Amino acid sequence: MDFSQVLTRRQSCRSYDPRREVSKEDVLAxxxxxxxxxxxxNSQPYYFTVCTGEFGRAVAKACTGMGMNKFALDAPCLIVVREAPYNKTAAVGSKFKNQDYRSIDIxxxxxxxxxxxxNRGLATCILGWFDxxxxxxLLDTDAHIRLVITLGYAKEGDPLRKKSRKEIEKIVEFKE
Ligand SMILES: Cc1cc2nc3c(=O)[nH]c(=O)nc-3n(C[C@H](O)[C@H](O)[C@H](O)COP(=O)(O)O)c2cc1C
Structure with missing residues (x-):
């Protein structure tokens, strides 16, 4: 797929086909x-846990409080993203410059x-709402969990939505 198509066709998928699993090759890519x-x-302060099967279902349930994210229960794969420690230089830089590089990196x-x-024809939704x-x-970790990503194939007929975004003038200015 051409890069601009990847950008415009990616959308948060909230309707997964529960019968179509994702190959390990695709997940690894x-x-x-x-x-x-x-x-x-170059600190890469993150760690991914790829969750499928019964474990994936338990992870999905943890994302569905207060009626939110019910679609996650149909996603065949969920990736939990947790923080990992900075390397030394990023830790020092973050402290001296008072910048949360880790959130940016993630x-x-x-x-x-x-x-x-x-690009591989898969559908995703980034989830920030979870327990x-x-x-x-579940993951037996004390690390700060930052995001969960649902991964799978959209149900047949799931429409491509028109993007709703701020007008470009509202997010950029040019100064000389
Ligand atoms: C940090 C973050 C947290 C999000 N949390 C959720 C969520 O918990 N549930 C959900 O359905 N979508 C969630 N989204 C998806 C956004 O709602 C979505 O990206 C935005 O509305 C733009 O729509 P699009 O992704 O279809 O272009 C999240 C996105 C981000 C980046």
Whole structure:
């Protein structure tokens, strides 16, 4: 798929075909794309847990509180994104410059992950609404969990939506 098509056709999928599994090759390619993203001091302060089957269902349930994200229960694969420590230079840079590089690095990596998924005909939704404690217990980790990504194939007939975005003038200015 051409790059601009990848950008315009990627959309948050909230209707998955529960019978179509994602191949390990596709999952690994998406994780590899995430790992190619730039990160402050090349620190890559993140770790991905690929969840399928019964485990994936438990993860999906942890994302569905208060009626949210019910579609996650149909996603055949969920990727939990947690923080990992900075390397030394990123830790020092972050402290001295008072910048949260880790959030930026995770956002960039996840962006590349979902774009590679789109490139492969897969559908994703980034989830920021989840029960972190439940996920920490499931994954047996104390690390801060930042995102969950649903990954699968959109149900047949799931329409491509028109993008709703701020007008370009509202997000950019040019100064000379
Ligand atoms: C950090 C983050 C958290 C999000 N959390 C959720 C979520 O919990 N549930 C959901 O359905 N969509 C979630 N989204 C998807 C956004 O709603 C979506 O990206 C935005 O509305 C733009 O739509 P599009 O992705 O279809 O272009 C999240 C996106 C981001 C980047």
């Amino acid at each position: 998406c994780i590899e794309a995430a790992g190619l993203a730039p990160s402050a001091c 956002g960039l990596a996840v962006s590349q992950l979902v774009l590679e998924a789109q 972190e404690k439940k996920l920490k217990d």
